[in-house]
Amino acid sequence: MIEVRQVSKVYQVGGQPVVALRDVNLSVRRGEIYGIIGLSGAGKSTLVRCINMLERPQSGSILVDGVDITRLEGEELRAARRQIGMIFQNFNLLQSRTVAGNVAFPLEIAGVPQAEIKRRVSDLLELVGLTDKAKAYPAQLSGGQKQRVGIARALANQPKVLLSDEATSALDPQTTKSILRLLLDINQRLGLTIVLITHEMQVIKEICDSVAVIENGTIVESGPVWQVFTEPRTAAARNFLRGVITPELPPEVLERLIAEGGGENQILRLSFLGEQAGQPLISSLIRLFDVDVNILYGSIDHIKDIPFGTLIVEVKGGGVNPSRLISYLRGRGVKVEVIAGVVEPDLDSAVGGLS
């Protein structure tokens, strides 16, 4: 649906070039929710604003539904923009118009007849649950309600794509959840493709199908959310994940466990996805390898709607070859990360290849 190819964007700030995007490639499939995560200043807004040409990249191309939007000007560009909705962190509603007036705005712009506007506005307000606020002004609404107006307005011209620039960053966690649920609902009901920018992994975890991690204007990692969550390849991705689903042991606890184990024990983080989350794993470990397994932490969570389990375990005794134990686990589809313990060189990647 969206193909970003080799896009670069450089700003001139006081005569100095600031590279906001460097050779960015991105591929968003039709109907998916694609998350882009990065720290402040990483280039997220620049990237999403290139998709509707609020910013013009210096090089590269951006295909939206097969049309290279970077080549469009004037009326052609405006027509293309009507097919791309956008919502903002600061909502950007018209203070001079009521809720209904704000939702009607893009329809007026597009020259839709009045009767049709009335009908569509009422449908849209129902969709976002604001029918009773039609005559209110933005100043009278809460943040969450304002964003619902923003969403209704963005959907008015029945776009193929919705761009969201930190749409929940100004909202409290409760309201964030309800707005995310609304976006997911719209995505599923209307089959709308959504590109969503955030600096919070929690947002990605709740509703995204794919994720790209952006750092200093470069995409450093991307893929299906479950994959990036269970096997982050970059430090940037791991930093964002910290505390979201992969718990960290407090360092003093870790040190004590290592000291107590006399270097003999293994501390492993096991992650299971989907079906495997329910299988009896620990008991079979104990039976097969004759080891003691001490569960330090356990949780079941969800990535979008896939159940996702995490265990941190200490494995002791049995004089077992740790690499055999790990390859057994991986053979059963469990992701294994060695937090502390003996792992023979190269074994990790060699065994990883089998899983």
Added chain:
Amino acid sequence: MWSSQTWILLWGAFLETLYMVGFSTILATLGGLPLGVLLVVTAEGHILSHPLLNRILGSLVNVGRSIPFIILMVAIIPFTRLVVGTSIGTSAAMVPLTVAAIPFVARLVESALREVDYGVVEAAQAMGATPWQIITRVLLPEALPSLLLAVTITTINLIGYSAMAGAVGGGGLGDLAVRYGYQRFRVDIMLLTVLVLILLVQCLQALGDLGARLVDRRRRGAS
């Protein structure tokens, strides 16, 4: 306490002032509003970014603003003659009043439109709005309360200028104050004129404030 003739004089001068100020406010707004809009939208990075045009317009406005009214009035006498056929009288006074007020209005409109959050403009751009649609449906309506106040300030300023224009034959309250109060030592008429001017300014300011507040209040939902 005063003769009826005094009241007739005063009433006539009052109407002349209203006529002069009213028309020049309307004309100055017609000229200053588009100019103010242009000053905003041609600024670098705005919807019709044109830095060169922007700088030229800005300089013109500055020149207009820096000429003292009394000098402007004299300097454009040929132009005034061209437009109204004479350089004396109430109608003739409206020409320098309008010319002086246009750059003033332009700057007030500019600052009113600058207060509109650019994010809203970008939202409209993202929806595929044309520059004209953004001006007429976003910038101007969003800035309406400030624009009402701008017109109020312009009107009040023009009352002050009109008194000056009056002193050189334009008629109106200023003319009355100078001719009777100063030249014929009628201090009572002078004071009365000043009082009427004060009341007029107060009323206009109150009206402008009320208008702006009503628009603002409706948007904030206070009843």
